[in-house]
Amino acid sequence: MTIRFDGRVAIVTGAGNGLGRAHALGLASRGARVVVNDFGGARDGSGGSLTPAQAVVEEIKKAGGEAIADGADVSNYEQVKAMVERATKQWGAVDLLCANAGILRDKSFGKMEPADFEKVLAVHLVGTFYCCKAVWDGMRERNYGRIVLTTSSSGLYGNFGQANYGAAKSGMIGLMNVLAEEGRKYNVRANIISPTAATRMTEELLPPQALGLMKPESITPAVEFLLSEDAPTRTIMGAGAGSFALIKIIESEGINLPEAEWTPDAVAAHFAEIADMSKAKALEGAFQQTQKYVGQAAARAGVKL
Incomplete structure:
Protein backbone atom coordinates (compact mmCIF):
# COMPACT_ATOMS: atom_id res chain seq x y z
CA MET A 1 0.00 0.00 0.00
CA THR A 2 1.28 3.45 -0.91
CA ILE A 3 0.23 6.28 1.39
CA ARG A 4 -0.82 9.34 -0.60
CA PHE A 5 -2.36 12.71 0.24
CA ASP A 6 -3.83 13.68 -3.14
CA GLY A 7 -6.62 16.22 -2.68
CA ARG A 8 -5.66 16.85 0.96
CA VAL A 9 -4.63 20.22 2.36
CA ALA A 10 -1.97 20.26 5.08
CA ILE A 11 -0.67 22.94 7.43
CA VAL A 12 2.83 22.34 8.77
CA THR A 13 4.03 24.84 11.37
CA GLY A 14 7.70 25.61 11.86
CA ALA A 15 8.21 24.37 8.32
CA GLY A 16 10.97 26.76 7.23
CA ASN A 17 13.76 24.59 8.64
CA GLY A 18 14.59 21.21 10.11
CA LEU A 19 11.78 18.79 10.89
CA GLY A 20 8.96 21.00 9.63
CA ARG A 21 10.68 21.52 6.31
CA ALA A 22 11.17 17.76 5.90
CA HIS A 23 7.50 17.13 6.76
CA ALA A 24 6.27 19.79 4.32
CA LEU A 25 8.42 18.45 1.49
CA GLY A 26 7.39 14.87 2.26
CA LEU A 27 3.66 15.62 2.33
CA ALA A 28 3.91 17.64 -0.90
CA SER A 29 5.81 14.83 -2.62
CA ARG A 30 2.86 12.54 -1.83
CA GLY A 31 0.26 14.88 -3.29
CA ALA A 32 -0.76 17.21 -0.44
CA ARG A 33 -1.19 20.93 -0.95
CA VAL A 34 0.85 22.46 1.85
CA VAL A 35 0.72 25.65 3.87
CA VAL A 36 4.35 26.14 4.83
CA ASN A 37 4.09 28.10 8.06
CA ASP A 38 7.14 29.63 9.68
CA PHE A 39 7.49 32.77 11.75
CA GLY A 40 11.09 32.88 10.57
CA GLY A 41 12.55 33.86 13.92
CA ALA A 42 15.75 32.86 15.68
CA ARG A 43 15.93 29.72 17.80
CA ASP A 44 14.80 31.70 20.88
CA GLY A 45 11.74 33.03 19.05
CA SER A 46 13.07 36.54 18.37
CA GLY A 47 12.98 38.26 14.98
CA GLY A 48 10.77 37.10 12.14
CA SER A 49 10.94 36.68 8.36
CA LEU A 50 8.94 34.94 5.64
CA THR A 51 12.15 34.00 3.79
CA PRO A 52 12.58 30.45 5.23
CA ALA A 53 8.96 29.50 4.49
CA GLN A 54 9.13 30.99 1.00
CA ALA A 55 12.30 29.01 0.24
CA VAL A 56 10.51 25.73 1.11
CA VAL A 57 7.53 26.74 -1.04
CA GLU A 58 9.88 27.27 -3.97
CA GLU A 59 11.36 23.79 -3.43
CA ILE A 60 7.89 22.25 -3.44
CA LYS A 61 6.86 24.15 -6.59
CA LYS A 62 10.05 23.18 -8.42
CA ALA A 63 9.21 19.53 -7.70
CA GLY A 64 5.73 20.03 -9.21
CA GLY A 65 3.80 20.45 -5.96
CA GLU A 66 1.45 23.12 -4.62
CA ALA A 67 2.28 25.24 -1.58
CA ILE A 68 1.87 28.68 -0.05
CA ALA A 69 4.04 30.40 2.56
CA ASP A 70 2.59 31.79 5.76
CA GLY A 71 4.37 33.75 8.48
CA ALA A 72 1.80 33.44 11.28
CA ASP A 73 3.17 33.49 14.82
CA VAL A 74 1.52 30.41 16.33
CA SER A 75 1.37 32.11 19.73
CA ASN A 76 -1.02 34.72 18.21
CA TYR A 77 -4.51 33.24 17.80
CA GLU A 78 -5.73 35.89 15.36
CA GLN A 79 -2.79 35.19 13.04
CA VAL A 80 -3.38 31.43 13.29
CA LYS A 81 -7.10 31.83 12.48
CA ALA A 82 -6.20 34.03 9.50
CA MET A 83 -3.79 31.34 8.24
CA VAL A 84 -6.50 28.66 8.41
CA GLU A 85 -9.04 30.97 6.74
CA ARG A 86 -6.57 31.72 3.96
CA ALA A 87 -5.90 28.01 3.32
CA THR A 88 -9.62 27.25 3.37
CA LYS A 89 -10.38 30.07 0.96
CA GLN A 90 -7.63 28.97 -1.43
CA TRP A 91 -8.12 25.19 -1.29
CA GLY A 92 -11.50 24.62 0.34
CA ALA A 93 -10.47 22.92 3.59
CA VAL A 94 -7.69 22.01 6.00
CA ASP A 95 -7.52 18.23 6.33
CA LEU A 96 -4.14 17.72 7.97
CA LEU A 97 -2.30 19.63 10.71
CA CYS A 98 1.27 18.98 11.76
CA ALA A 99 1.97 21.26 14.73
CA ASN A 100 5.75 21.38 14.81
CA ALA A 101 6.74 25.00 15.54
CA GLY A 102 8.89 25.60 18.59
CA ILE A 103 11.61 27.64 20.24
CA LEU A 104 14.27 26.99 22.88
CA ARG A 105 15.24 29.10 25.88
CA ASP A 106 17.29 26.62 27.87
CA LYS A 107 18.48 27.49 31.37
CA SER A 108 18.79 25.56 34.61
CA PHE A 109 15.66 25.94 36.73
CA GLY A 110 17.41 28.16 39.29
CA LYS A 111 18.42 30.63 36.57
CA MET A 112 15.25 30.45 34.46
CA GLU A 113 13.27 33.69 34.33
CA PRO A 114 9.46 33.51 34.36
CA ALA A 115 9.41 35.26 30.97
CA ASP A 116 11.48 32.43 29.43
CA PHE A 117 9.12 29.82 30.90
CA GLU A 118 6.03 31.66 29.69
CA LYS A 119 7.35 32.30 26.16
CA VAL A 120 8.27 28.66 25.54
CA LEU A 121 4.84 27.51 26.77
CA ALA A 122 3.18 30.21 24.65
CA VAL A 123 4.80 28.95 21.45
CA HIS A 124 4.84 25.18 22.05
CA LEU A 125 1.74 24.42 24.12
CA VAL A 126 -0.58 27.41 23.69
CA GLY A 127 0.47 27.77 20.03
CA THR A 128 -0.33 24.10 19.42
CA PHE A 129 -3.73 24.59 21.08
CA TYR A 130 -4.39 27.62 18.85
CA CYS A 131 -3.56 25.65 15.69
CA CYS A 132 -5.78 22.74 16.74
CA LYS A 133 -8.60 25.09 17.74
CA ALA A 134 -8.47 26.94 14.42
CA VAL A 135 -8.87 23.76 12.35
CA TRP A 136 -11.14 21.81 14.73
CA ASP A 137 -14.62 23.01 13.69
CA GLY A 138 -13.88 22.54 9.98
CA MET A 139 -12.58 19.02 10.53
CA ARG A 140 -15.63 18.05 12.59
CA GLU A 141 -18.05 19.51 10.05
CA ARG A 142 -16.43 17.54 7.21
CA ASN A 143 -16.01 14.38 9.31
CA TYR A 144 -12.33 14.22 8.45
CA GLY A 145 -9.17 15.42 10.11
CA ARG A 146 -5.72 14.18 10.98
CA ILE A 147 -3.65 16.01 13.61
CA VAL A 148 -0.07 15.31 14.64
CA LEU A 149 1.45 17.20 17.56
CA THR A 150 5.15 17.22 18.45
CA THR A 151 6.30 16.18 21.91
CA SER A 152 9.85 15.43 23.04
CA SER A 153 11.84 13.02 25.16
CA SER A 154 12.53 16.09 27.34
CA GLY A 155 8.84 16.13 28.24
CA LEU A 156 8.47 12.36 28.46
CA TYR A 157 11.64 11.63 30.39
CA GLY A 158 13.21 14.96 31.48
CA ASN A 159 16.33 16.87 30.43
CA PHE A 160 18.55 19.24 32.38
CA GLY A 161 17.94 22.92 31.64
CA GLN A 162 14.57 22.41 29.94
CA ALA A 163 11.89 22.91 32.60
CA ASN A 164 9.98 25.21 30.23
CA TYR A 165 10.36 23.01 27.15
CA GLY A 166 9.73 19.77 29.06
CA ALA A 167 6.56 21.16 30.69
CA ALA A 168 5.22 22.35 27.33
CA LYS A 169 6.02 19.10 25.57
CA SER A 170 4.43 16.87 28.22
CA GLY A 171 1.39 19.16 28.23
CA MET A 172 0.89 18.34 24.56
CA ILE A 173 0.39 14.67 25.42
CA GLY A 174 -2.58 15.61 27.60
CA LEU A 175 -3.96 17.79 24.79
CA MET A 176 -3.55 14.98 22.24
CA ASN A 177 -5.29 12.45 24.49
CA VAL A 178 -8.37 14.67 24.80
CA LEU A 179 -8.44 15.63 21.10
CA ALA A 180 -8.33 11.93 20.17
CA GLU A 181 -11.22 11.20 22.53
CA GLU A 182 -13.39 14.13 21.41
CA GLY A 183 -12.56 13.69 17.73
CA ARG A 184 -13.29 9.97 17.53
CA LYS A 185 -16.93 10.17 16.41
CA TYR A 186 -16.08 12.83 13.79
CA ASN A 187 -13.26 10.81 12.17
CA VAL A 188 -10.72 13.32 13.52
CA ARG A 189 -7.66 11.42 14.66
CA ALA A 190 -4.99 12.96 16.88
CA ASN A 191 -1.52 11.54 17.48
CA ILE A 192 1.84 12.78 18.67
CA ILE A 193 5.44 12.30 17.56
CA SER A 194 8.51 12.38 19.80
CA PRO A 195 11.35 13.08 17.36
CA THR A 196 15.08 13.28 17.75
CA ALA A 197 16.98 14.74 14.80
CA ALA A 198 19.82 17.00 13.75
CA THR A 199 18.19 20.44 13.68
CA ARG A 200 18.85 23.96 14.93
CA MET A 201 17.50 22.71 18.26
CA THR A 202 20.05 19.90 18.68
CA GLU A 203 23.13 20.94 16.70
CA GLU A 204 25.07 22.01 19.81
CA LEU A 205 24.12 18.98 21.88
CA LEU A 206 25.49 16.09 19.82
CA PRO A 207 28.81 15.12 18.21
CA PRO A 208 29.10 15.48 14.40
CA GLN A 209 29.13 11.71 13.81
CA ALA A 210 25.79 11.37 15.63
CA LEU A 211 24.27 14.37 13.86
CA GLY A 212 25.16 12.73 10.54
CA LEU A 213 22.85 9.80 11.37
CA MET A 214 19.97 11.95 12.54
CA LYS A 215 18.52 13.44 9.38
CA PRO A 216 15.20 15.28 9.82
CA GLU A 217 13.90 13.23 6.88
CA SER A 218 14.10 10.12 9.07
CA ILE A 219 11.19 11.41 11.20
CA THR A 220 8.83 12.28 8.34
CA PRO A 221 7.66 8.72 7.52
CA ALA A 222 6.18 8.41 11.02
CA VAL A 223 4.46 11.79 10.70
CA GLU A 224 3.04 10.83 7.29
CA PHE A 225 1.76 7.53 8.70
CA LEU A 226 0.08 9.35 11.62
CA LEU A 227 -1.53 11.80 9.17
CA SER A 228 -2.72 9.11 6.76
CA GLU A 229 -6.24 7.92 5.99
CA ASP A 230 -5.79 4.74 8.05
CA ALA A 231 -3.85 6.36 10.89
CA PRO A 232 -4.41 5.21 14.47
CA THR A 233 -5.52 7.73 17.09
CA ARG A 234 -4.22 8.57 20.57
CA THR A 235 -0.78 7.20 19.68
CA ILE A 236 2.65 8.38 20.79
CA MET A 237 5.44 7.44 18.39
CA GLY A 238 9.15 7.93 18.87
CA ALA A 239 11.37 8.40 15.83
CA GLY A 240 14.96 9.21 15.03
CA ALA A 241 17.84 8.12 12.77
CA GLY A 242 15.57 5.58 11.05
CA SER A 243 14.34 4.02 14.30
CA PHE A 244 10.62 4.02 15.12
CA ALA A 245 8.98 3.09 18.42
CA LEU A 246 5.65 3.12 20.21
CA ILE A 247 5.57 4.95 23.55
CA LYS A 248 2.96 4.26 26.22
CA ILE A 249 2.27 5.67 29.67
CA ILE A 250 1.60 2.64 31.85
CA GLU A 251 0.31 2.14 35.39
CA SER A 252 1.01 -0.72 37.78
CA GLU A 253 -1.91 -2.86 38.91
CA GLY A 254 -1.42 -1.43 42.40
CA ILE A 255 -2.95 -2.63 45.63
CA ASN A 256 -5.89 -1.58 47.77
CA LEU A 257 -5.26 -0.86 51.45
CA PRO A 258 -7.90 -1.12 54.20
Whole structure:
Protein backbone atom coordinates (compact mmCIF):
# COMPACT_ATOMS: atom_id res chain seq x y z
CA MET A 1 0.00 0.00 0.00
CA THR A 2 1.28 3.45 -0.91
CA ILE A 3 0.23 6.28 1.39
CA ARG A 4 -0.82 9.34 -0.60
CA PHE A 5 -2.36 12.71 0.24
CA ASP A 6 -3.83 13.68 -3.14
CA GLY A 7 -6.62 16.22 -2.68
CA ARG A 8 -5.66 16.85 0.96
CA VAL A 9 -4.63 20.22 2.36
CA ALA A 10 -1.97 20.26 5.08
CA ILE A 11 -0.67 22.94 7.43
CA VAL A 12 2.83 22.34 8.77
CA THR A 13 4.03 24.84 11.37
CA GLY A 14 7.70 25.61 11.86
CA ALA A 15 8.21 24.37 8.32
CA GLY A 16 10.97 26.76 7.23
CA ASN A 17 13.76 24.59 8.64
CA GLY A 18 14.59 21.21 10.11
CA LEU A 19 11.78 18.79 10.89
CA GLY A 20 8.96 21.00 9.63
CA ARG A 21 10.68 21.52 6.31
CA ALA A 22 11.17 17.76 5.90
CA HIS A 23 7.50 17.13 6.76
CA ALA A 24 6.27 19.79 4.32
CA LEU A 25 8.42 18.45 1.49
CA GLY A 26 7.39 14.87 2.26
CA LEU A 27 3.66 15.62 2.33
CA ALA A 28 3.91 17.64 -0.90
CA SER A 29 5.81 14.83 -2.62
CA ARG A 30 2.86 12.54 -1.83
CA GLY A 31 0.26 14.88 -3.29
CA ALA A 32 -0.76 17.21 -0.44
CA ARG A 33 -1.19 20.93 -0.95
CA VAL A 34 0.85 22.46 1.85
CA VAL A 35 0.72 25.65 3.87
CA VAL A 36 4.35 26.14 4.83
CA ASN A 37 4.09 28.10 8.06
CA ASP A 38 7.14 29.63 9.68
CA PHE A 39 7.49 32.77 11.75
CA GLY A 40 11.09 32.88 10.57
CA GLY A 41 12.55 33.86 13.92
CA ALA A 42 15.75 32.86 15.68
CA ARG A 43 15.93 29.72 17.80
CA ASP A 44 14.80 31.70 20.88
CA GLY A 45 11.74 33.03 19.05
CA SER A 46 13.07 36.54 18.37
CA GLY A 47 12.98 38.26 14.98
CA GLY A 48 10.77 37.10 12.14
CA SER A 49 10.94 36.68 8.36
CA LEU A 50 8.94 34.94 5.64
CA THR A 51 12.15 34.00 3.79
CA PRO A 52 12.58 30.45 5.23
CA ALA A 53 8.96 29.50 4.49
CA GLN A 54 9.13 30.99 1.00
CA ALA A 55 12.30 29.01 0.24
CA VAL A 56 10.51 25.73 1.11
CA VAL A 57 7.53 26.74 -1.04
CA GLU A 58 9.88 27.27 -3.97
CA GLU A 59 11.36 23.79 -3.43
CA ILE A 60 7.89 22.25 -3.44
CA LYS A 61 6.86 24.15 -6.59
CA LYS A 62 10.05 23.18 -8.42
CA ALA A 63 9.21 19.53 -7.70
CA GLY A 64 5.73 20.03 -9.21
CA GLY A 65 3.80 20.45 -5.96
CA GLU A 66 1.45 23.12 -4.62
CA ALA A 67 2.28 25.24 -1.58
CA ILE A 68 1.87 28.68 -0.05
CA ALA A 69 4.04 30.40 2.56
CA ASP A 70 2.59 31.79 5.76
CA GLY A 71 4.37 33.75 8.48
CA ALA A 72 1.80 33.44 11.28
CA ASP A 73 3.17 33.49 14.82
CA VAL A 74 1.52 30.41 16.33
CA SER A 75 1.37 32.11 19.73
CA ASN A 76 -1.02 34.72 18.21
CA TYR A 77 -4.51 33.24 17.80
CA GLU A 78 -5.73 35.89 15.36
CA GLN A 79 -2.79 35.19 13.04
CA VAL A 80 -3.38 31.43 13.29
CA LYS A 81 -7.10 31.83 12.48
CA ALA A 82 -6.20 34.03 9.50
CA MET A 83 -3.79 31.34 8.24
CA VAL A 84 -6.50 28.66 8.41
CA GLU A 85 -9.04 30.97 6.74
CA ARG A 86 -6.57 31.72 3.96
CA ALA A 87 -5.90 28.01 3.32
CA THR A 88 -9.62 27.25 3.37
CA LYS A 89 -10.38 30.07 0.96
CA GLN A 90 -7.63 28.97 -1.43
CA TRP A 91 -8.12 25.19 -1.29
CA GLY A 92 -11.50 24.62 0.34
CA ALA A 93 -10.47 22.92 3.59
CA VAL A 94 -7.69 22.01 6.00
CA ASP A 95 -7.52 18.23 6.33
CA LEU A 96 -4.14 17.72 7.97
CA LEU A 97 -2.30 19.63 10.71
CA CYS A 98 1.27 18.98 11.76
CA ALA A 99 1.97 21.26 14.73
CA ASN A 100 5.75 21.38 14.81
CA ALA A 101 6.74 25.00 15.54
CA GLY A 102 8.89 25.60 18.59
CA ILE A 103 11.61 27.64 20.24
CA LEU A 104 14.27 26.99 22.88
CA ARG A 105 15.24 29.10 25.88
CA ASP A 106 17.29 26.62 27.87
CA LYS A 107 18.48 27.49 31.37
CA SER A 108 18.79 25.56 34.61
CA PHE A 109 15.66 25.94 36.73
CA GLY A 110 17.41 28.16 39.29
CA LYS A 111 18.42 30.63 36.57
CA MET A 112 15.25 30.45 34.46
CA GLU A 113 13.27 33.69 34.33
CA PRO A 114 9.46 33.51 34.36
CA ALA A 115 9.41 35.26 30.97
CA ASP A 116 11.48 32.43 29.43
CA PHE A 117 9.12 29.82 30.90
CA GLU A 118 6.03 31.66 29.69
CA LYS A 119 7.35 32.30 26.16
CA VAL A 120 8.27 28.66 25.54
CA LEU A 121 4.84 27.51 26.77
CA ALA A 122 3.18 30.21 24.65
CA VAL A 123 4.80 28.95 21.45
CA HIS A 124 4.84 25.18 22.05
CA LEU A 125 1.74 24.42 24.12
CA VAL A 126 -0.58 27.41 23.69
CA GLY A 127 0.47 27.77 20.03
CA THR A 128 -0.33 24.10 19.42
CA PHE A 129 -3.73 24.59 21.08
CA TYR A 130 -4.39 27.62 18.85
CA CYS A 131 -3.56 25.65 15.69
CA CYS A 132 -5.78 22.74 16.74
CA LYS A 133 -8.60 25.09 17.74
CA ALA A 134 -8.47 26.94 14.42
CA VAL A 135 -8.87 23.76 12.35
CA TRP A 136 -11.14 21.81 14.73
CA ASP A 137 -14.62 23.01 13.69
CA GLY A 138 -13.88 22.54 9.98
CA MET A 139 -12.58 19.02 10.53
CA ARG A 140 -15.63 18.05 12.59
CA GLU A 141 -18.05 19.51 10.05
CA ARG A 142 -16.43 17.54 7.21
CA ASN A 143 -16.01 14.38 9.31
CA TYR A 144 -12.33 14.22 8.45
CA GLY A 145 -9.17 15.42 10.11
CA ARG A 146 -5.72 14.18 10.98
CA ILE A 147 -3.65 16.01 13.61
CA VAL A 148 -0.07 15.31 14.64
CA LEU A 149 1.45 17.20 17.56
CA THR A 150 5.15 17.22 18.45
CA THR A 151 6.30 16.18 21.91
CA SER A 152 9.85 15.43 23.04
CA SER A 153 11.84 13.02 25.16
CA SER A 154 12.53 16.09 27.34
CA GLY A 155 8.84 16.13 28.24
CA LEU A 156 8.47 12.36 28.46
CA TYR A 157 11.64 11.63 30.39
CA GLY A 158 13.21 14.96 31.48
CA ASN A 159 16.33 16.87 30.43
CA PHE A 160 18.55 19.24 32.38
CA GLY A 161 17.94 22.92 31.64
CA GLN A 162 14.57 22.41 29.94
CA ALA A 163 11.89 22.91 32.60
CA ASN A 164 9.98 25.21 30.23
CA TYR A 165 10.36 23.01 27.15
CA GLY A 166 9.73 19.77 29.06
CA ALA A 167 6.56 21.16 30.69
CA ALA A 168 5.22 22.35 27.33
CA LYS A 169 6.02 19.10 25.57
CA SER A 170 4.43 16.87 28.22
CA GLY A 171 1.39 19.16 28.23
CA MET A 172 0.89 18.34 24.56
CA ILE A 173 0.39 14.67 25.42
CA GLY A 174 -2.58 15.61 27.60
CA LEU A 175 -3.96 17.79 24.79
CA MET A 176 -3.55 14.98 22.24
CA ASN A 177 -5.29 12.45 24.49
CA VAL A 178 -8.37 14.67 24.80
CA LEU A 179 -8.44 15.63 21.10
CA ALA A 180 -8.33 11.93 20.17
CA GLU A 181 -11.22 11.20 22.53
CA GLU A 182 -13.39 14.13 21.41
CA GLY A 183 -12.56 13.69 17.73
CA ARG A 184 -13.29 9.97 17.53
CA LYS A 185 -16.93 10.17 16.41
CA TYR A 186 -16.08 12.83 13.79
CA ASN A 187 -13.26 10.81 12.17
CA VAL A 188 -10.72 13.32 13.52
CA ARG A 189 -7.66 11.42 14.66
CA ALA A 190 -4.99 12.96 16.88
CA ASN A 191 -1.52 11.54 17.48
CA ILE A 192 1.84 12.78 18.67
CA ILE A 193 5.44 12.30 17.56
CA SER A 194 8.51 12.38 19.80
CA PRO A 195 11.35 13.08 17.36
CA THR A 196 15.08 13.28 17.75
CA ALA A 197 16.98 14.74 14.80
CA ALA A 198 19.82 17.00 13.75
CA THR A 199 18.19 20.44 13.68
CA ARG A 200 18.85 23.96 14.93
CA MET A 201 17.50 22.71 18.26
CA THR A 202 20.05 19.90 18.68
CA GLU A 203 23.13 20.94 16.70
CA GLU A 204 25.07 22.01 19.81
CA LEU A 205 24.12 18.98 21.88
CA LEU A 206 25.49 16.09 19.82
CA PRO A 207 28.81 15.12 18.21
CA PRO A 208 29.10 15.48 14.40
CA GLN A 209 29.13 11.71 13.81
CA ALA A 210 25.79 11.37 15.63
CA LEU A 211 24.27 14.37 13.86
CA GLY A 212 25.16 12.73 10.54
CA LEU A 213 22.85 9.80 11.37
CA MET A 214 19.97 11.95 12.54
CA LYS A 215 18.52 13.44 9.38
CA PRO A 216 15.20 15.28 9.82
CA GLU A 217 13.90 13.23 6.88
CA SER A 218 14.10 10.12 9.07
CA ILE A 219 11.19 11.41 11.20
CA THR A 220 8.83 12.28 8.34
CA PRO A 221 7.66 8.72 7.52
CA ALA A 222 6.18 8.41 11.02
CA VAL A 223 4.46 11.79 10.70
CA GLU A 224 3.04 10.83 7.29
CA PHE A 225 1.76 7.53 8.70
CA LEU A 226 0.08 9.35 11.62
CA LEU A 227 -1.53 11.80 9.17
CA SER A 228 -2.72 9.11 6.76
CA GLU A 229 -6.24 7.92 5.99
CA ASP A 230 -5.79 4.74 8.05
CA ALA A 231 -3.85 6.36 10.89
CA PRO A 232 -4.41 5.21 14.47
CA THR A 233 -5.52 7.73 17.09
CA ARG A 234 -4.22 8.57 20.57
CA THR A 235 -0.78 7.20 19.68
CA ILE A 236 2.65 8.38 20.79
CA MET A 237 5.44 7.44 18.39
CA GLY A 238 9.15 7.93 18.87
CA ALA A 239 11.37 8.40 15.83
CA GLY A 240 14.96 9.21 15.03
CA ALA A 241 17.84 8.12 12.77
CA GLY A 242 15.57 5.58 11.05
CA SER A 243 14.34 4.02 14.30
CA PHE A 244 10.62 4.02 15.12
CA ALA A 245 8.98 3.09 18.42
CA LEU A 246 5.65 3.12 20.21
CA ILE A 247 5.57 4.95 23.55
CA LYS A 248 2.96 4.26 26.22
CA ILE A 249 2.27 5.67 29.67
CA ILE A 250 1.60 2.64 31.85
CA GLU A 251 0.31 2.14 35.39
CA SER A 252 1.01 -0.72 37.78
CA GLU A 253 -1.91 -2.86 38.91
CA GLY A 254 -1.42 -1.43 42.40
CA ILE A 255 -2.95 -2.63 45.63
CA ASN A 256 -5.89 -1.58 47.77
CA LEU A 257 -5.26 -0.86 51.45
CA PRO A 258 -7.90 -1.12 54.20
CA GLU A 259 -8.91 2.18 55.80
CA ALA A 260 -6.89 1.38 58.92
CA GLU A 261 -3.78 1.46 56.73
CA TRP A 262 -4.40 4.79 55.01
CA THR A 263 -1.10 6.10 56.36
CA PRO A 264 2.19 7.08 54.75
CA ASP A 265 3.86 4.35 56.83
CA ALA A 266 1.67 1.68 55.22
CA VAL A 267 2.34 3.10 51.74
CA ALA A 268 6.07 2.89 52.48
CA ALA A 269 5.74 -0.65 53.81
CA HIS A 270 3.82 -1.82 50.74
CA PHE A 271 5.69 0.24 48.16
CA ALA A 272 7.37 -2.76 46.50
CA GLU A 273 3.93 -4.29 45.81
CA ILE A 274 2.53 -0.94 44.68
CA ALA A 275 5.46 -0.54 42.27
CA ASP A 276 5.30 -4.08 40.86
CA MET A 277 5.07 -3.57 37.10
CA SER A 278 4.45 -7.21 36.16
CA LYS A 279 0.75 -6.54 35.47
CA ALA A 280 1.12 -2.92 34.34
CA LYS A 281 -1.26 -1.65 31.67
CA ALA A 282 -1.72 1.42 29.51
CA LEU A 283 -5.08 2.90 30.47
CA GLU A 284 -7.31 4.20 27.68
CA GLY A 285 -8.92 7.10 29.50
CA ALA A 286 -9.09 8.97 32.82
CA PHE A 287 -12.23 7.18 34.01
CA GLN A 288 -10.59 3.79 33.51
CA GLN A 289 -8.26 4.60 36.38
CA THR A 290 -11.22 5.57 38.59
CA GLN A 291 -13.03 2.36 37.70
CA LYS A 292 -9.96 0.30 38.57
CA TYR A 293 -9.52 1.88 42.00
CA VAL A 294 -13.23 1.70 42.83
CA GLY A 295 -13.31 -1.92 41.65
CA GLN A 296 -10.39 -2.83 43.90
CA ALA A 297 -12.03 -1.07 46.88
CA ALA A 298 -15.37 -2.80 46.20
CA ALA A 299 -13.67 -6.19 46.03
CA ARG A 300 -12.01 -5.58 49.39
CA ALA A 301 -15.28 -4.44 50.96
CA GLY A 302 -17.34 -7.20 49.36
CA VAL A 303 -19.55 -4.59 47.67
CA LYS A 304 -21.23 -5.54 44.39
CA LEU A 305 -21.11 -2.65 41.87
